[in-house]
Amino acid sequence: MLLTQRIEASIFDLDGVIVDTARYHYLAWKRLAGELGFAFSERENEQLKGVSRLESLNLLLQSGGITDVTDEQRQSLASRKNEWYKEYLATLTPADVLPGVTALLEYLRSRDIRTAIASASQNAPLILEKTGVRPLFDAVVDGNSITRAKPDPEVFLQAARLLGAAPAQCIVFEDAEAGVEGALRAGMGVVGIGDAQRLGRARFTLASFRELAPAELLARIGGPGTMRGEAE
Ligand code: BG6
Numbered sequence: 308m309l310l311t312q313r314i315e316a317s318i319f320d321l322d323g324v325i326v327d328t329a330r331y332h333y334l335a336w337k338r339l340a341g342e343l344g345f346a347f348s349e350r351e352n353e354q355l356k357g358v359s360r361l362e363s364l365n366l367l368l369q370s371g372g373i374t375d376v377t378d379e380q381r382q383s384l385a386s387r388k389n390e391w392y393k394e395y396l397a398t399l400t401p402a403d404v405l406p407g408v409t410a411l412l413e414y415l416r417s418r419d420i421r422t423a424i425a426s427a428s429q430n431a432p433l434i435l436e437k438t439g440v441r442p443l444f445d446a447v448v449d450g451n452s453i454t455r456a457k458p459d460p461e462v463f464l465q466a467a468r469l470l471g472a473a474p475a476q477c478i479v480f481e482d483a484e485a486g487v488e489g490a491l492r493a494g495m496g497v498v499g500i501g502d503a504q505r506l507g508r509a510r511f512t513l514a515s516f517r518e519l520a521p522a523e524l525l526a527r528i529g530g531p532g533t534m535r536g537e538a539e
C-alpha cells in the first residue's frame with residue numbers, strides 16, 4: 308500500500324487527447340509512405356505517436372525499408388508531411404475538441420487543479436488557437452520549447468515546474484505509449500486515453516473522457532479531499 312499525494316495539477320497531451328489530430332498525423336504519414344512506394348498501417352503508426360516529427364519520419368522510413376536518405380532529404384520529407392498535415396489543421400474548429408474534454412478542464416479548474424499541455428508538437432499553438440481551448444490551460448509546453456522528445460520526461464517535468472507542482476502531485480493524460488513511459492519516468496501518475504492493452508502501464512485507461520463524469524474521474528485519480536491509499 309502506498310499513500311499517494313493528492314493531485315494538484317493535471318497535464319494533458321494534445322494530439323489524440325484534446326483533439327483527434329492523431330488521425331491527421333497518420334493520414335499525412337500514410338500519404339508520404341504512398342509517394343515513397345510502400346503501405347503504412349494504423350498499427351505501425353502507433354509507434355509514431357508522441358515522438359517528434361523527425362523521429363517519426365525515421366520510424367516510417369525504417370518500416371518501408373528505406374535507408375539511403377541524407378539528413379537534407381529527411382528534412383525535406385518531414386516538411387512535406389507537415390505541409391499536408393497543416394492542410395488538415397486549417398479545417399479545425401472548436402467542434403473538433405474531443406467529447407468530454409472541455410467539461411473536464413472546466414471542472415478541474417473549478418476545483419483549483421491547474422492544467423497544462425505537454426505535447427511534442429511544434430504545431431501545438433496553432434491547434435490550441437483554432438480549437439479555442441488555449442484559455443483552459445495555465446501553461447503550455449510543446450515541441451517548440453523542449454529538446455528531448457517523449458519518452459524522455461522533459462516535457463512533463465517542464466509542465467510541472469510551470470504549474471508549481473511536484474511530479475507526484477501531477478496526473479498525466481496520454482494516448483501514446485511513448486507518452487505513458489515519459490510520464491512514468493517523470494514520477495507522475497498516468498491515465499491512458501485509448502486502447503487499454505496498448506497503454507497497459509497507465510494507472511487505468513479510458514476509451515474516451517465521456518466514460519467518466521469529471522467528479523468521478525477526479526475521485527479516481529486522487530483529487531483534493533480524496534487523499535487515498537492505493538495498491539501499487
Ligand atoms: C505528437 C504526435 O503530439 O507530436 C506525434 O503524437 C508527432 O505523432 C509529434 O510526430 C510532433 O508533431 P508536429 O506537429 O511537430 O509534427
Ligand code: MG
Nearest residue numbers: 320322323482
Ligand atoms: Mg498524443
